[in-house]
Amino acid sequence: MLAAGLDVRYARLQYQLRQNSTKLLPNTATHYREALNLGQVQLEPFGRLNFGRRGNIIGHYLDLSAWGSWALSTTHTYEDRPGANGSARTLVKEQRPDYLRRWSWGLGTRLGSGRYAAVARYRLANTFSTAADPTYPELPRWLVGVELGIF
Template identity: 55%
Template sequence: MRPLILPVLLGALLSFFAPASVLAQRVLLRENVADDTVRSTFGPNRAFYNHAYLSYGLVAGPAGGAGAALRYGRSAEVQLGLRNKWRISQPLALGLDVRYARPVYHLAQTGQKTVPNAVLHRREYLALPQAQTEAFVRLSYGRRGNAIGRYVDALGWGGWVISSVHHYEDGASNGAKKVQTSERGLAYVNRWTYGAGARLGSGRYALVGRYRLSHVFRPGTQPRYPELPRWLLGLELSWL
């Protein structure tokens, strides 16, 4: 038994005092990166990708009449959404968005105002929060590797108006500095909305233009309520 003790002790001492670089050469686990299917299919320029985004756009274009004139620059829409993209080929992809949108139309206080009535206020707007979905076809161009790169989207969208608010504010009254009133559940507002548009992007930034094909007001309210401006021009910021 004694002749076996010395080799065992020598082996233990060598393993204890051996440099880390020598021990690190031992193969503990073998992994084939090519077998990692998540890494090979998910990514900005791979088979599937999704990301969140924030958009801010200004309402633009002419109103349907003087009675629906807006305060441009203040009338705008904010969107917060999740975008899903499926690559069909290197230049071609399809996508689907789901988002929350809140368009706000600030009404100009002029003598011709008829939306939603002729009464003038210090400040007045219509807010129409919506749940929307949007489908798009994407054409990418230029060298980009595994990145979003530069692209052009043709898109179509639709949504449901979650709520409708007519808000107006007046000056001092009965000892108050200002009076604010909100009317909700507006019967003259359409519940469904839809339209088309285009997007030009590079990486996380994109310019977007949308045109609303649907009417804001129910058919029975026209021509008393001229149509509000249909264009929305804005900027998108994505979290990639």
């Protein structure tokens, strides 16, 4: 049986940046901890193939989808230990850096049973805008995980 649907969700993506001598993003300075955070509203239309007997429940399914997102917030955060001026630590949060793209899109699939699903999504859009240094390495394009539906 075939069906179609639309998911609307909020997702918070956090990319922890490895601190070593080859670090380029967003600069070469190393810190105790550093991350890029994107809070996104995502829309995902999908086609669903239901299989097996299901009755009046969601049952077993395979979804194929395309998704798009807009970043409500983008931040670059880092922590230094020890901190500046003799403090134990210094926390810095840079909001809306111009090198991060606000719009993103990609393809996805979901294999589920009831409210539980294994998901895989591939981001087609680049993370960085034209304002970014061209030497920045692209952040991971794959997102793989488990979803819990609330319905």
